[in-house]
Amino acid sequence: MHIWQDDVSTSHDDIELSLAADHGRPEPILQVAGLSAGYGGPPIVSELDLTVGKGEVVTIVGPNGAGKSTLVKTIIGELRASSGVVMLAGTPVTSVPTELLVRRGIGYVPQRNDVFGMLTVRENLEIGGYLLSKREVGRRIEETLSYFPRLEELAARRVLVSKMSGGERKMLALARALMMRPEVLILDEPTAGLAVQVAKTVLHEQVPALAERGVSILLIEQRAADALEISNWGYVLVSGMVRISASASEILGRKDIGEIFLGKFSTDTR
Ligand SMILES: Nc1ncnc2c1ncn2[C@@H]1O[C@H](COP(=O)(O)OP(=O)(O)O)[C@@H](O)[C@H]1O
Ligand SMILES: [Mg+2]
The missing domain is CATH 3.40.50.300 (P-loop containing nucleotide triphosphate hydrolases)
Structure with missing residues (x-):
């Protein structure tokens, strides 16, 4: 020490x-x-x-x-x-x-959540992958959602992020950073x-x-x-x-x- x-x-x-x-x-x-x-x-x-x-x-x-x-x-x-x-x-x-x-x-999840409330889980993840090709984005979304079963459910139901809980939004912020495989x-x-x-x-x-x-x-x-x-x-x-x-x-x-x-x-x- x-x-x-x-x-x-x-x-x-x-x-x-x-x-x-x-x-x-x-x-x-x-x-x-x-x-x-x-x-x-x-x-x-x-x-x-x-x-x-x-x-x-x-x-x-x-x-x-x-x-x-x-x-x-x-x-x-x-x-x-x-x-x-x-x-x-x-x-x-x-x-x-x-x-x-x-x-x-390097992936970064800021202190203030900056997920987009008026979009769905999938749309937020697409934004996390904006530097990737469209095809790759699709692949990475599936990969990322597989880490977070709860998000997968919310994505399947096309729930708006503004309707999700604080914990779910934080999970989404983590997931979004993972889109670039940091x-x-x-x-x-x-x-x-x-x-x-x-x-x-x-x-x-x-x-x-x-x-x-x-x-x-x-x-x-x-x-x-x-x-x-x-x-x-x-x-x-x-x-x-x-x-x-x-x-x-x-x-x-x-x-x-x-x-x-x-x-x-x-x-x-x-
Ligand atoms: N944008 C800013 N402009 C000027 N001072 C700032 C700004 N952001 C933070 N500070 C100051 O920097 C110091 C450290 O803040 P911060 O890094 O946010 O601390 P922590 O994350 O450990 O709580 C604080 O005194 C804060 O007032
Ligand atoms: Mg701080």
Whole structure:
């Protein structure tokens, strides 16, 4: 576990600093090094390093306003990095426009659902495949729906997305990102606004199912305990900086970390 403590106050002295390397992690699919970005004022994320290994589920937890969405927007090329690099499978892709990154294997599900309510499931999936040939879109829709039996039902009934539940719409947002068969999928708070049981299904069933199909996942979550339970590695982001980088089980085993860095941690977000 690596804990950065430079400006953490004395009440945290009991967290000992240990510098175990990231050994044993798979080869990186997504790497961020020294990344800084913001909105024109002071940087919102500073000098940030993180890695998603092939086949891993990696979670970033951190309080509201820590810069998680800003980081993600910078990785996927919606925001320009002021310094640092983003590498996809060893190739620099820093500030490459989102559309090109999507072609190159990064999928992104934004924090705000942007599925289209006045369209059907199938029509939304077609939009997810707009970079593909018409024939390929048809094939991918069948493939994608096979991961989500519930969506398959809704698609068969031609239900309008506006009539679907929050959980079903989130499932559709995941499915839409899968249309491009991403190698790495970035999920920004996929359970935000969902009822507890639905959130649990997303984190304990849907995300692991994607990982089992070989998609590497970078997950941003407020529900820290649930997210870490299904993750290989975790980062704690506070004020735009990585404070902790450790295996998910190590972070889960240290309730003090949750209390100190997140204010609250496990059971109260369930
Ligand atoms: N479009 C924007 N313009 C200016 N500041 C922003 C914008 N979006 C977010 N911020 C600021 O950046 C900081 C981090 O926000 P954000 O990345 O959304 O955090 P998180 O996702 O961790 O809650 C906050 O202080 C927020 O007010
Ligand atoms: Mg956010």
